[in-house]
Amino acid sequence: MRIAVLASHGGTTLQAVLDACAAKTLNATVVLVISNNSNAGALARARAHDIPTRHLSSATHTDAEELDQAVCAALTEAKADYVVLGGYMKKLGPQTLKVFRNRILNTHPALLPKFGGHGFYGRRVHAAVLDAGERVTGATVHFVDGEYDTGPILGQVRVPIHATDDVAAVEDRVKRAEQRLLIATLQALSSG
Structure with missing residues:
Protein backbone atom coordinates (compact mmCIF):
# COMPACT_ATOMS: atom_id res chain seq x y z
CA MET A 1 0.00 0.00 0.00
CA ASN A 102 -12.89 7.26 0.84
CA ARG A 103 -9.10 7.16 0.63
CA ILE A 104 -8.24 10.13 2.87
CA LEU A 105 -7.94 9.32 6.58
CA ASN A 106 -7.84 11.78 9.44
CA THR A 107 -6.99 11.15 13.06
CA HIS A 108 -8.90 13.10 15.70
CA PRO A 109 -7.95 13.20 19.40
CA ALA A 110 -11.44 12.54 20.79
CA LEU A 111 -14.36 10.16 20.42
CA LEU A 112 -16.26 11.74 17.55
CA PRO A 113 -18.85 13.11 17.19
CA LYS A 114 -18.08 14.62 20.61
CA PHE A 115 -15.44 17.36 20.69
CA GLY A 116 -15.11 17.56 16.92
CA GLY A 117 -15.66 20.12 14.21
CA HIS A 118 -14.18 23.47 13.25
CA GLY A 119 -11.80 24.79 15.90
CA PHE A 120 -11.41 21.47 17.73
CA TYR A 121 -7.80 20.43 17.25
CA GLY A 122 -4.73 19.75 19.35
CA ARG A 123 -4.78 20.84 22.98
CA ARG A 124 -8.09 22.64 22.49
CA VAL A 125 -9.80 19.25 22.27
CA HIS A 126 -8.22 17.94 25.46
CA ALA A 127 -8.97 21.16 27.36
CA ALA A 128 -12.62 20.93 26.29
CA VAL A 129 -12.80 17.28 27.35
CA LEU A 130 -11.40 18.09 30.80
CA ASP A 131 -13.61 21.19 31.16
CA ALA A 132 -16.65 19.02 30.42
CA GLY A 133 -15.72 16.67 33.26
CA GLU A 134 -15.40 13.62 31.01
CA ARG A 135 -13.95 10.47 32.58
CA VAL A 136 -13.16 8.84 29.23
CA THR A 137 -11.83 10.32 26.02
CA GLY A 138 -10.17 8.64 23.09
CA ALA A 139 -9.16 8.83 19.47
CA THR A 140 -10.96 8.42 16.17
CA VAL A 141 -9.80 7.57 12.66
CA HIS A 142 -12.26 8.53 9.97
CA PHE A 143 -12.53 9.11 6.25
CA VAL A 144 -12.46 12.78 5.30
CA ASP A 145 -15.43 14.45 3.65
CA GLY A 146 -16.15 18.11 2.93
CA GLU A 147 -16.74 19.12 6.56
CA TYR A 148 -14.61 19.01 9.70
CA ASP A 149 -14.64 15.63 11.47
CA THR A 150 -17.89 14.34 9.95
CA GLY A 151 -16.69 11.59 7.61
CA PRO A 152 -17.42 7.89 8.14
CA ILE A 153 -15.69 6.56 11.26
CA LEU A 154 -13.25 3.70 10.65
CA GLY A 155 -12.23 3.09 14.23
CA GLN A 156 -12.18 4.47 17.74
CA VAL A 157 -10.28 3.70 20.91
CA ARG A 158 -11.22 4.75 24.42
CA VAL A 159 -8.65 6.34 26.73
CA PRO A 160 -9.30 6.78 30.46
CA ILE A 161 -8.97 10.14 32.15
CA HIS A 162 -7.46 10.10 35.63
CA ALA A 163 -8.43 12.56 38.37
CA THR A 164 -4.90 13.99 38.42
CA ASP A 165 -4.65 14.49 34.65
CA ASP A 166 -3.90 17.83 33.10
CA VAL A 167 -4.12 18.69 29.41
CA ALA A 168 -0.56 17.52 28.73
CA ALA A 169 -1.14 14.12 30.35
CA VAL A 170 -4.35 13.54 28.40
CA GLU A 171 -2.71 14.73 25.18
CA ASP A 172 0.21 12.32 25.60
CA ARG A 173 -1.99 9.31 26.39
CA VAL A 174 -4.41 10.05 23.54
CA LYS A 175 -1.59 10.68 21.02
CA ARG A 176 -0.11 7.24 21.68
CA ALA A 177 -3.54 5.58 21.36
CA GLU A 178 -4.31 7.62 18.24
CA GLN A 179 -1.12 6.47 16.54
CA ARG A 180 -1.74 2.79 17.38
CA LEU A 181 -5.31 3.10 16.08
CA LEU A 182 -4.12 4.70 12.84
CA ILE A 183 -1.57 1.94 12.21
CA ALA A 184 -4.16 -0.78 12.92
CA THR A 185 -6.68 0.94 10.62
CA LEU A 186 -4.17 1.29 7.80
CA GLN A 187 -3.10 -2.34 8.19
CA ALA A 188 -6.74 -3.44 8.03
CA LEU A 189 -7.22 -1.40 4.84
CA SER A 190 -4.06 -2.89 3.30
CA SER A 191 -5.32 -6.39 4.06
CA GLY A 192 -8.48 -5.73 2.10
Missing part, protein backbone atom coordinates in the same frame (compact mmCIF):
# COMPACT_ATOMS: atom_id res chain seq x y z
CA ARG A 2 1.28 3.43 -0.98
CA ILE A 3 0.61 6.16 1.58
CA ALA A 4 0.94 9.92 1.29
CA VAL A 5 0.98 11.98 4.48
CA LEU A 6 -0.11 15.60 4.83
CA ALA A 7 1.20 17.33 7.96
CA SER A 8 1.54 20.90 9.16
CA HIS A 9 3.96 20.61 12.07
CA GLY A 10 6.37 18.17 13.71
CA GLY A 11 5.36 14.97 12.01
CA THR A 12 4.88 12.69 15.02
CA THR A 13 2.08 10.85 13.21
CA LEU A 14 4.30 10.50 10.15
CA GLN A 15 7.04 9.08 12.38
CA ALA A 16 4.62 6.53 13.83
CA VAL A 17 3.73 5.40 10.30
CA LEU A 18 7.41 5.23 9.29
CA ASP A 19 8.26 3.23 12.42
CA ALA A 20 5.41 0.80 11.76
CA CYS A 21 6.56 0.33 8.15
CA ALA A 22 10.15 -0.31 9.30
CA ALA A 23 8.96 -2.78 11.95
CA LYS A 24 6.81 -4.54 9.34
CA THR A 25 3.68 -4.05 11.47
CA LEU A 26 2.31 -2.00 8.58
CA ASN A 27 2.62 -3.38 5.07
CA ALA A 28 3.01 0.00 3.39
CA THR A 29 5.40 2.57 1.99
CA VAL A 30 5.22 6.32 2.51
CA VAL A 31 5.60 7.73 -0.99
CA LEU A 32 5.07 11.47 -0.40
CA VAL A 33 4.83 14.03 2.39
CA ILE A 34 3.08 17.33 1.74
CA SER A 35 3.02 20.26 4.13
CA ASN A 36 1.43 23.68 4.04
CA ASN A 37 4.31 24.85 6.26
CA SER A 38 7.73 25.08 4.59
CA ASN A 39 9.44 24.72 7.99
CA ALA A 40 7.41 21.72 9.18
CA GLY A 41 9.33 19.08 11.05
CA ALA A 42 7.38 16.52 9.02
CA LEU A 43 9.25 17.60 5.89
CA ALA A 44 12.60 17.14 7.65
CA ARG A 45 11.55 13.70 8.89
CA ALA A 46 10.54 12.70 5.37
CA ARG A 47 13.78 13.97 3.84
CA ALA A 48 15.76 12.01 6.47
CA HIS A 49 14.04 8.88 5.09
CA ASP A 50 14.53 9.89 1.43
CA ILE A 51 10.79 10.38 0.96
CA PRO A 52 9.75 12.97 -1.63
CA THR A 53 8.32 16.15 -0.12
CA ARG A 54 6.24 19.05 -1.35
CA HIS A 55 5.47 22.39 0.24
CA LEU A 56 2.05 23.38 -1.09
CA SER A 57 0.25 26.29 0.52
CA SER A 58 -1.32 29.67 -0.07
CA ALA A 59 2.27 30.94 -0.30
CA THR A 60 2.96 28.70 -3.31
CA HIS A 61 -0.54 28.95 -4.82
CA THR A 62 -2.51 32.09 -3.99
CA ASP A 63 -5.65 30.76 -5.71
CA ALA A 64 -7.47 28.11 -3.64
CA GLU A 65 -8.55 26.16 -6.73
CA GLU A 66 -4.98 26.04 -8.05
CA LEU A 67 -3.75 24.87 -4.64
CA ASP A 68 -6.37 22.12 -4.63
CA GLN A 69 -5.29 21.07 -8.13
CA ALA A 70 -1.62 21.04 -7.07
CA VAL A 71 -2.31 18.87 -4.01
CA CYS A 72 -4.46 16.49 -6.06
CA ALA A 73 -1.84 16.30 -8.82
CA ALA A 74 0.97 15.58 -6.35
CA LEU A 75 -1.03 12.78 -4.72
CA THR A 76 -1.98 11.35 -8.10
CA GLU A 77 1.61 11.50 -9.41
CA ALA A 78 2.79 9.69 -6.27
CA LYS A 79 0.19 6.97 -6.98
CA ALA A 80 -1.02 7.18 -3.38
CA ASP A 81 -3.50 4.48 -2.44
CA TYR A 82 -4.37 6.28 0.79
CA VAL A 83 -3.74 9.74 2.19
CA VAL A 84 -3.22 10.33 5.90
CA LEU A 85 -3.86 13.73 7.44
CA GLY A 86 -1.46 13.74 10.36
CA GLY A 87 -1.94 17.06 12.07
CA TYR A 88 -2.72 18.77 8.77
CA MET A 89 -4.28 22.09 9.68
CA LYS A 90 -5.93 22.96 6.37
CA LYS A 91 -9.18 21.87 4.81
CA LEU A 92 -8.73 19.94 1.56
CA GLY A 93 -10.28 21.24 -1.63
CA PRO A 94 -13.18 19.67 -3.53
CA GLN A 95 -11.09 18.17 -6.34
CA THR A 96 -8.79 16.33 -3.95
CA LEU A 97 -11.78 15.14 -1.91
CA LYS A 98 -13.52 13.86 -5.05
CA VAL A 99 -10.53 12.09 -6.62
CA PHE A 100 -9.47 10.50 -3.31
CA ARG A 101 -12.96 9.88 -1.93
Whole structure:
Protein backbone atom coordinates (compact mmCIF):
# COMPACT_ATOMS: atom_id res chain seq x y z
CA MET A 1 0.00 0.00 0.00
CA ARG A 2 1.28 3.43 -0.98
CA ILE A 3 0.61 6.16 1.58
CA ALA A 4 0.94 9.92 1.29
CA VAL A 5 0.98 11.98 4.48
CA LEU A 6 -0.11 15.60 4.83
CA ALA A 7 1.20 17.33 7.96
CA SER A 8 1.54 20.90 9.16
CA HIS A 9 3.96 20.61 12.07
CA GLY A 10 6.37 18.17 13.71
CA GLY A 11 5.36 14.97 12.01
CA THR A 12 4.88 12.69 15.02
CA THR A 13 2.08 10.85 13.21
CA LEU A 14 4.30 10.50 10.15
CA GLN A 15 7.04 9.08 12.38
CA ALA A 16 4.62 6.53 13.83
CA VAL A 17 3.73 5.40 10.30
CA LEU A 18 7.41 5.23 9.29
CA ASP A 19 8.26 3.23 12.42
CA ALA A 20 5.41 0.80 11.76
CA CYS A 21 6.56 0.33 8.15
CA ALA A 22 10.15 -0.31 9.30
CA ALA A 23 8.96 -2.78 11.95
CA LYS A 24 6.81 -4.54 9.34
CA THR A 25 3.68 -4.05 11.47
CA LEU A 26 2.31 -2.00 8.58
CA ASN A 27 2.62 -3.38 5.07
CA ALA A 28 3.01 0.00 3.39
CA THR A 29 5.40 2.57 1.99
CA VAL A 30 5.22 6.32 2.51
CA VAL A 31 5.60 7.73 -0.99
CA LEU A 32 5.07 11.47 -0.40
CA VAL A 33 4.83 14.03 2.39
CA ILE A 34 3.08 17.33 1.74
CA SER A 35 3.02 20.26 4.13
CA ASN A 36 1.43 23.68 4.04
CA ASN A 37 4.31 24.85 6.26
CA SER A 38 7.73 25.08 4.59
CA ASN A 39 9.44 24.72 7.99
CA ALA A 40 7.41 21.72 9.18
CA GLY A 41 9.33 19.08 11.05
CA ALA A 42 7.38 16.52 9.02
CA LEU A 43 9.25 17.60 5.89
CA ALA A 44 12.60 17.14 7.65
CA ARG A 45 11.55 13.70 8.89
CA ALA A 46 10.54 12.70 5.37
CA ARG A 47 13.78 13.97 3.84
CA ALA A 48 15.76 12.01 6.47
CA HIS A 49 14.04 8.88 5.09
CA ASP A 50 14.53 9.89 1.43
CA ILE A 51 10.79 10.38 0.96
CA PRO A 52 9.75 12.97 -1.63
CA THR A 53 8.32 16.15 -0.12
CA ARG A 54 6.24 19.05 -1.35
CA HIS A 55 5.47 22.39 0.24
CA LEU A 56 2.05 23.38 -1.09
CA SER A 57 0.25 26.29 0.52
CA SER A 58 -1.32 29.67 -0.07
CA ALA A 59 2.27 30.94 -0.30
CA THR A 60 2.96 28.70 -3.31
CA HIS A 61 -0.54 28.95 -4.82
CA THR A 62 -2.51 32.09 -3.99
CA ASP A 63 -5.65 30.76 -5.71
CA ALA A 64 -7.47 28.11 -3.64
CA GLU A 65 -8.55 26.16 -6.73
CA GLU A 66 -4.98 26.04 -8.05
CA LEU A 67 -3.75 24.87 -4.64
CA ASP A 68 -6.37 22.12 -4.63
CA GLN A 69 -5.29 21.07 -8.13
CA ALA A 70 -1.62 21.04 -7.07
CA VAL A 71 -2.31 18.87 -4.01
CA CYS A 72 -4.46 16.49 -6.06
CA ALA A 73 -1.84 16.30 -8.82
CA ALA A 74 0.97 15.58 -6.35
CA LEU A 75 -1.03 12.78 -4.72
CA THR A 76 -1.98 11.35 -8.10
CA GLU A 77 1.61 11.50 -9.41
CA ALA A 78 2.79 9.69 -6.27
CA LYS A 79 0.19 6.97 -6.98
CA ALA A 80 -1.02 7.18 -3.38
CA ASP A 81 -3.50 4.48 -2.44
CA TYR A 82 -4.37 6.28 0.79
CA VAL A 83 -3.74 9.74 2.19
CA VAL A 84 -3.22 10.33 5.90
CA LEU A 85 -3.86 13.73 7.44
CA GLY A 86 -1.46 13.74 10.36
CA GLY A 87 -1.94 17.06 12.07
CA TYR A 88 -2.72 18.77 8.77
CA MET A 89 -4.28 22.09 9.68
CA LYS A 90 -5.93 22.96 6.37
CA LYS A 91 -9.18 21.87 4.81
CA LEU A 92 -8.73 19.94 1.56
CA GLY A 93 -10.28 21.24 -1.63
CA PRO A 94 -13.18 19.67 -3.53
CA GLN A 95 -11.09 18.17 -6.34
CA THR A 96 -8.79 16.33 -3.95
CA LEU A 97 -11.78 15.14 -1.91
CA LYS A 98 -13.52 13.86 -5.05
CA VAL A 99 -10.53 12.09 -6.62
CA PHE A 100 -9.47 10.50 -3.31
CA ARG A 101 -12.96 9.88 -1.93
CA ASN A 102 -12.89 7.26 0.84
CA ARG A 103 -9.10 7.16 0.63
CA ILE A 104 -8.24 10.13 2.87
CA LEU A 105 -7.94 9.32 6.58
CA ASN A 106 -7.84 11.78 9.44
CA THR A 107 -6.99 11.15 13.06
CA HIS A 108 -8.90 13.10 15.70
CA PRO A 109 -7.95 13.20 19.40
CA ALA A 110 -11.44 12.54 20.79
CA LEU A 111 -14.36 10.16 20.42
CA LEU A 112 -16.26 11.74 17.55
CA PRO A 113 -18.85 13.11 17.19
CA LYS A 114 -18.08 14.62 20.61
CA PHE A 115 -15.44 17.36 20.69
CA GLY A 116 -15.11 17.56 16.92
CA GLY A 117 -15.66 20.12 14.21
CA HIS A 118 -14.18 23.47 13.25
CA GLY A 119 -11.80 24.79 15.90
CA PHE A 120 -11.41 21.47 17.73
CA TYR A 121 -7.80 20.43 17.25
CA GLY A 122 -4.73 19.75 19.35
CA ARG A 123 -4.78 20.84 22.98
CA ARG A 124 -8.09 22.64 22.49
CA VAL A 125 -9.80 19.25 22.27
CA HIS A 126 -8.22 17.94 25.46
CA ALA A 127 -8.97 21.16 27.36
CA ALA A 128 -12.62 20.93 26.29
CA VAL A 129 -12.80 17.28 27.35
CA LEU A 130 -11.40 18.09 30.80
CA ASP A 131 -13.61 21.19 31.16
CA ALA A 132 -16.65 19.02 30.42
CA GLY A 133 -15.72 16.67 33.26
CA GLU A 134 -15.40 13.62 31.01
CA ARG A 135 -13.95 10.47 32.58
CA VAL A 136 -13.16 8.84 29.23
CA THR A 137 -11.83 10.32 26.02
CA GLY A 138 -10.17 8.64 23.09
CA ALA A 139 -9.16 8.83 19.47
CA THR A 140 -10.96 8.42 16.17
CA VAL A 141 -9.80 7.57 12.66
CA HIS A 142 -12.26 8.53 9.97
CA PHE A 143 -12.53 9.11 6.25
CA VAL A 144 -12.46 12.78 5.30
CA ASP A 145 -15.43 14.45 3.65
CA GLY A 146 -16.15 18.11 2.93
CA GLU A 147 -16.74 19.12 6.56
CA TYR A 148 -14.61 19.01 9.70
CA ASP A 149 -14.64 15.63 11.47
CA THR A 150 -17.89 14.34 9.95
CA GLY A 151 -16.69 11.59 7.61
CA PRO A 152 -17.42 7.89 8.14
CA ILE A 153 -15.69 6.56 11.26
CA LEU A 154 -13.25 3.70 10.65
CA GLY A 155 -12.23 3.09 14.23
CA GLN A 156 -12.18 4.47 17.74
CA VAL A 157 -10.28 3.70 20.91
CA ARG A 158 -11.22 4.75 24.42
CA VAL A 159 -8.65 6.34 26.73
CA PRO A 160 -9.30 6.78 30.46
CA ILE A 161 -8.97 10.14 32.15
CA HIS A 162 -7.46 10.10 35.63
CA ALA A 163 -8.43 12.56 38.37
CA THR A 164 -4.90 13.99 38.42
CA ASP A 165 -4.65 14.49 34.65
CA ASP A 166 -3.90 17.83 33.10
CA VAL A 167 -4.12 18.69 29.41
CA ALA A 168 -0.56 17.52 28.73
CA ALA A 169 -1.14 14.12 30.35
CA VAL A 170 -4.35 13.54 28.40
CA GLU A 171 -2.71 14.73 25.18
CA ASP A 172 0.21 12.32 25.60
CA ARG A 173 -1.99 9.31 26.39
CA VAL A 174 -4.41 10.05 23.54
CA LYS A 175 -1.59 10.68 21.02
CA ARG A 176 -0.11 7.24 21.68
CA ALA A 177 -3.54 5.58 21.36
CA GLU A 178 -4.31 7.62 18.24
CA GLN A 179 -1.12 6.47 16.54
CA ARG A 180 -1.74 2.79 17.38
CA LEU A 181 -5.31 3.10 16.08
CA LEU A 182 -4.12 4.70 12.84
CA ILE A 183 -1.57 1.94 12.21
CA ALA A 184 -4.16 -0.78 12.92
CA THR A 185 -6.68 0.94 10.62
CA LEU A 186 -4.17 1.29 7.80
CA GLN A 187 -3.10 -2.34 8.19
CA ALA A 188 -6.74 -3.44 8.03
CA LEU A 189 -7.22 -1.40 4.84
CA SER A 190 -4.06 -2.89 3.30
CA SER A 191 -5.32 -6.39 4.06
CA GLY A 192 -8.48 -5.73 2.10
